[in-house]
Amino acid sequence: MDLKHREVPVQEAVGLQLAHDMTRIVPGEFKGRQFRRGHVIREEDVPMLLDMGKRHIYILELEEGELHEDDAAVQMARALAGAGVTQTDVEEGKVVLKARHDGLLWVDARRVVAMNSIEHISISTRRPYIHVKAGTSVASVRPIPLVIRQDKVRAVEVIAEETFSGRHIIDVFPYRSHQVHVVTTGSEVLSGRVDDRFGPVLREKFREYGIEIVNQVMVGDEQEEITAAIVRACDEGATLICVTGGMSVDPDDRSPLAIRNAATEVVSHGTPMIPGSMTMLAYRDKTAIFGLPGAVIHDQRTAFDILLPRVLAGVYVRKKDIAILGVGGWLNA
């Protein structure tokens, strides 16, 4: 640390101000701030400081071009945060960003990597594109040393200021309002031979996002019927359609072609994730169409759960975005 600073033995520090928050850790019991930056050390604090393993404290004198960890963290957090996150008060040199509302966690991974490549910068987030509830902590920002050069913090700001579709580095996007329709395929379900399981499973999943399914229709295994049901749902105002079953390779599995025939764009037929490898994502104009395989009624979490938050938030998913998901794509392993 190339700063002018003095170390004072704790026993001689009574009456001096602490230069930074001080953390006390009692394994399994407590980890947190015991003393605040600026706290004036009292006689009775000395045994606690010694218990915390502190033999000296710093008297800091920042030089031109240097920042205290707290101020650096606040400055960086401000540069990163979008409108969908709040910034907590700095503590122990760290600012935590929290979701302001329910929504999709957005992280500009490329720019976070660029920032973390600067020495002594530490930006840490939850996995991007997950569904988060209001108040959830989504990321933290901190410099590593107690004193950091201002130009490093400035470099973070410069990366943040680069224009990239006008988006911030860390944000929570609210979900758009959606009209969800379900087209359930399968002669065994249509005939009543098997009770429908997709309806209940999907209703529960969408409820997590505060969305009620508008309509579910049962069709058989005829490709034209499935296509017609998708087109009808669009005409009735669907913004998102789930076509269930018939996604595999049997002669009766007509859903992929039926979706293709209704779609203006097929993003991906299949995903590199298990379960849910037979999942399909397509669009008919602005309406998203998911083809959902049998695994969705069998497994808690499939490719569908990974892709759904993005689609609900209106973030456009490309084939490339799906390809990346194969790395770590064994969802339940």
Ligand SMILES: Nc1nc2c(c(=O)[nH]1)N[C@H]1C(S)=C(S)[C@@H](COP(=O)(O)OP(=O)(O)OC[C@H]3O[C@@H](n4cnc5c(N)ncnc54)[C@H](O)[C@@H]3O)O[C@H]1N2
């Ligand atoms: N040779 C191959 N076999 C399989 C492949 C493959 O690529 N090659 N893919 C596997 C994967 S992955 C999945 S997932 C499954 C099933 O995919 P499907 O979407 O075609 O599922 P279905 O055949 O339509 O149904 C499977 C099972 O679930 C029952 N079902 C379907 N819909 C409902 C409903 N609404 N309510 C209740 N039960 C329903 C259906 O009767 C079947 O018993 O294929 C693998 N095999």
Ligand code: MOO
């Ligand atoms: O599409 Mo299957 O869903 O991988 O089990």
